[in-house]
Amino acid sequence: MTGADLLLLALGAVAVGAGLLVVTTRHLVRAGLYLVVCLAAVAGLYLVLTAELVAWVQVLIYVGAVVVLLLFAVMLTRAPIGASDDLDRPGWPAALVGGGAGLGLAVLLVDAFRWSTVELPEAGTAERLGAIVFGSWVLPFELLSVLLLAALIGAIVLSRPEIGASPEEERR
Amino acid sequence: MTEIGLPPINYGAITPMLILFGASCVGVFVEAFVPKAQRHLVQLVLSLGAITAALVTVVWQADTRTVTAGGAIAIDGPTLFLQGAILVLGVVSILLIGERSLERGGPFVAQAAIVVGSDADRNQTVRQPGATDIYPLSLFALTGMLLFVAANDLLTMFIGLEVLSLPLYLMCALARRRRLLSQEAALKYFMLGAYASAFFLFGLALVYGFTAGTPSGSGDNGGGVDFATIAAAVRNSEVSPALLYAGIALIAVGLLFKAAAAPFHVWTPDVYQGAPTPVTGFMAACTKVAAFGALLRVLHVAFGGASWAYTPVLGAVAALTMLVGAVLAVTQTDIKRLLAYSSVANAGYLLVGALAVNKQGLASTMFYLVAYGFTVLAGFAVVTLVRDADGEATHLSRWAGLGRRSPLFAGVFTFILLAFAGIPVTSGFTSKFAVFGAASGAGHTWLVVVGVLSSMILAFPYLRVVVMMWLSEPGESTPSVLVPGGLTAAALTIGVAATLVLGVAPESLLDLTNRAAEFVP
Numbered sequence: 021m022t023g024a025d026l027l028l029l030a031l032g033a034v035a036v037g038a039g040l041l042v043v044t045t046r047h048l049v050r051a052g053l054y055l056v057v058c059l060a061a062v063a064g065l066y067l068v069l070t071a072e073l074v075a076w077v078q079v080l081i082y083v084g085a086v087v088v089l090l091l092f093a094v095m096l097t098r099a100p101i102g103a104s105d106d107l108d109r110p111g112w113p114a115a116l117v118g119g120g121a122g123l124g125l126a127v128l129l130v131d132a133f134r135w136s137t138v139e140l141p142e143a144g145t146a147e148r149l150g151a152i153v154f155g156s157w158v159l160p161f162e163l164l165s166v167l168l169l170a171a172l173i174g175a176i177v178l179s180r181p182e183i184g185a186s187p188e189e190e191r192r
Numbered sequence: 193m194t195e196i197g198l199p200p201i202n203y204g205a206i207t208p209m210l211i212l213f214g215a216s217c218v219g220v221f222v223e224a225f226v227p228k229a230q231r232h233l234v235q236l237v238l239s240l241g242a243i244t245a246a247l248v249t250v251v252w253q254a255d256t257r258t259v260t261a262g263g264a265i266a267i268d269g270p271t272l273f274l275q276g277a278i279l280v281l282g283v284v285s286i287l288l289i290g291e292r293s294l295e296r297g298g299p300f301v302a303q304a305a306i307v308v309g310s311d312a313d314r315n316q317t318v319r320q321p322g323a324t325d326i327y328p329l330s331l332f333a334l335t336g337m338l339l340f341v342a343a344n345d346l347l348t349m350f351i352g353l354e355v356l357s358l359p360l361y362l363m364c365a366l367a368r369r370r371r372l373l374s375q376e377a378a379l380k381y382f383m384l385g386a387y388a389s390a391f392f393l394f395g396l397a398l399v400y401g402f403t404a405g406t407p408s409g410s411g412d413n414g415g416g417v418d419f420a421t422i423a424a425a426v427r428n429s430e431v432s433p434a435l436l437y438a439g440i441a442l443i444a445v446g447l448l449f450k451a452a453a454a455p456f457h458v459w460t461p462d463v464y465q466g467a468p469t470p471v472t473g474f475m476a477a478c479t480k481v482a483a484f485g486a487l488l489r490v491l492h493v494a495f496g497g498a499s500w501a502y503t504p505v506l507g508a509v510a511a512l513t514m515l516v517g518a519v520l521a522v523t524q525t526d527i528k529r530l531l532a533y534s535s536v537a538n539a540g541y542l543l544v545g546a547l548a549v550n551k552q553g554l555a556s557t558m559f560y561l562v563a564y565g566f567t568v569l570a571g572f573a574v575v576t577l578v579r580d581a582d583g584e585a586t587h588l589s590r591w592a593g594l595g596r597r598s599p600l601f602a603g604v605f606t607f608i609l610l611a612f613a614g615i616p617v618t619s620g621f622t623s624k625f626a627v628f629g630a631a632s633g634a635g636h637t638w639l640v641v642v643g644v645l646s647s648m649i650l651a652f653p654y655l656r657v658v659v660m661m662w663l664s665e666p667g668e669s670t671p672s673v674l675v676p677g678g679l680t681a682a683a684l685t686i687g688v689a690a691t692l693v694l695g696v697a698p699e700s701l702l703d704l705t706n707r708a709a710e711f712v713p
Binding site: 125128129131132133136150151154155156157158159160163164166167169170171173174176177178179180181 | 217220262265325329355
C-alpha cells in the first residue's frame with residue numbers, strides 16, 4: 021500500500037464522516053460548515069489523483085460559492101441559528117434509502133473493479149484540461165453559456181418588480 | 193505550450209440551434225429597448241420568424257448525414273426529423289402562447305415578483321399585459337430540445353437536458369390566474385427535475401467507468417462517453433457489466449422522468465394542471481418529442497448491443513406506465529389532470545415503440561410523437577377556450593352540457609378525444625397501430641396485449657367527457673366557450689387538420705419516417 025492509497029483512504033473517511041455529520045447535526049449552520057469539510061476532503065481526493073485544476077475548481081465553486089450561498093440563504097430566511105428540534109425527527113426512511121443506495125453503489129463498484137488496476141492518465145494539469153475543453157468539448161462548453169444566460173433571464177423574470185413603477189402604483 | 197486545435201465544426205449542422213439562440217438573445221434586447229406597447233407583437237413575430245427560419249434550415253439539409261463538432265453532434269435522419277417535428281410543434285405552441293384576445297393581457301402574469309393576493313397582484317391580474325419574457329424563454333427551451341435530440345455523447349445530452357428544462361421550470365411559474373398553484377407546480381418540477389438530472393449524471397459516470405480500456409474516438413484507451421465508444425465497450429469490454437446495467441438504469445431514470453413514464457410520473461398531473469395551459473401544451477408536445485428522441489438515440493445507438501438486458505426492465509416500466517396512466521385517468525375530475533394522465537399513458541405507448549430496437553420501431557415511434565403532439569396541442573387549445581369570469585374552467589363537472597352551448601367546439605373536442613382513444617380515421621389509430629405493429633414484429637407481444645388493454649381502459653374517461661358534454665343539460669354554471677382569436681384558431685385548425693390527415697392519409701409521413709429511420713454510427 022503506497023502513501024497515495026493511504027491518503028485516499030484517509031480523505032475518503034473524512035469525507036464520509038463529515039457527510040454523516042451534515043445530515044445528523046441539529047444545527048443548520050453547522051451542517052453547512054461540515055459540508056465545507058466534506059467538500060474540501062473531496063477536493064483533496066482530486067489532488068491525490070493529480071487532477072489539480074479540478075481540485076481547485078472544487079474548492080472555489082463548492083467550498084467557496086455553494087456553501088456561501090447556503091449560509092446566505094440561512095441568513096436571509098431568518099432560519100434559527102441554534103439547535104432546531106425539527107431537524108432531529110426520526111429519519112429512518114431517509115437513512116434506509118441513503119444507506120441502501122450508498123451500500124449498493126459501493127458493492128457495485130467494488131465488485132466491478134475488484135483488484136484490477138487502471139493506469140492513471142497523464143496528470144490533469146490546467147493546460148491539458150484547457151486543451152480538451154476548448155478542443156473536442158468546445159461545443160458543449162459554449163452551450164453551457166446558453167444555460168447560464170437562460171438561468172439569468174429566468175432569475176430576473178421571477179424576482180424583479182417593474183422598473184420605473186411609482187411607489188404609489190406599487191402600493192395599489 | 194500545446195497548440196489548441198478546434199475540432200472541425202459543420203456550421204450548417206448547428207445552424208437551427210444558432211438561429212434560435214440568436215433570436216432569443218435579440219428577444220432579450222427587445223425586452224430592454226422596445227416600448228412596452230409594441231413588445232408583444234415584436235416578440236411574437238421574432239419568435240415565429242426564428243422558428244420558421246430554423247425549420248427551413250433543417251429541411252434544407254435533409255440529406256446531411258454527419259457527426260460533427262468533435263463528435264458532440266450527430267446529424268442524421270432521426271435528428272433532422274425530430275428537430276423538424278419539434279420546430280413545427282413549436283410554431284403551434286408559440287401561436288397558443290401568443291394569444292391575447294381570450295383574456296386581457298394574455299395567459300401570463302405581468303410581474304411574477306409581486307406577492308400573490310396583494311392589492312398590486314389583483315391590480316395586475318385584471319389590468320396589466322402579461323410579461324413577454326416568455327418568448328425568449330421558449331426559444332431557449334427549443335434550442336435545448338434541438339440539441340437534446342442531436343447530442344451524440346452523454347455529456348452534450350446532459351447539457352441539452354438542462355438547457356431545455358430550466359426555461360420550462362420558469363415558464364411553469366408564470367400563470368396569470370391561480371398563481372400559487374402555478375408557482376407550486378414550477379417548484380415541484382424544478383426539485384424533481386434536479387433530482388432526475390442527478391440520476392442521469394451518476395449513470396453517466398458509471399457508464400464512463402464501464403468504457404475504461406476501450407479505445408475512444410480521440411485515440412487513447414481512456415474510454416469516453418460518446419455513443420460510438422459506449423457501443424464499442426458494450427460489444428467487448430472486460431469491465432464487469434454490472435456497471436453498464438446500473439449506468440443504463442440511472443440514465444433511463446433521468447430520461448424517463450422527462451418523458452413522464454411511471455413510476456417517475458408523479459410530477460406530471462400537478463405540473464400540467466398548475467402551468468399556464470399554453471405552456472402545458474408546449475411541454476406535452478415538444479418536450480415529449482425531445483425526451484423520446486434522446487431516449488431512442490441512447491437505446492438504439494449507445495446501448496443497442498445490450499438490448500436483451502434492458503428490454504425486460506424497460507418493458508415492465510412501459511406496461512406500468514400504460515396501466516398507471518389509464519387507471520388513474522379514470523378517477524380524474526379536472527380536464528388538465530385527465531390530459532396529464534393521458535400523456536403518461538401515451539408515454540407508455542411510445543416506450544413500447546422505442547423498445548422495438550429496429551428500424552420499424554424507430555419509424556413508428558417518430559410517427560407517434562408527431563401525431564400525438566398535434567392532437568395534444570389542439571386539446572389544450574380547446575381547454576384555453578372554455579372560460580368563466582375566473583379564467584379557465586377546468587373542472588370536469590363544469591363541462592357538462594357544453595355540447596348544447598357550443599356544438600362546434602364540443603364537436604372538435606370530441607374528435608380530439610376520439611383521436612386520443614385511438615378510433616380509426618384519426619391519427620391516434622394509425623400511430624397506435626404502427627407502434628403495436630413494430631412491437632409485435634420485435635417479439636414483444638405481451639406489451640401489445642397490455643397496450644390494447646390499457647387503451648380500452650383509457651377510452652372510458654374520454655368517452656365519459658364526451659357523454660357529459662353532449663348528453664347533459666347546460667346548467668347555470670356551464671361556462672361559455674369563447675370565440676378564439678386568430679392565433680388560437682390557427683393552432684386549433686392545424687392540430688385538428690393534422691390529426692385528421694394523419695388518420696386518413698398517413699402514407700406520406702410514414703414514408704418520411706421510414707426514410708429517416710437510420711442513425712449514423
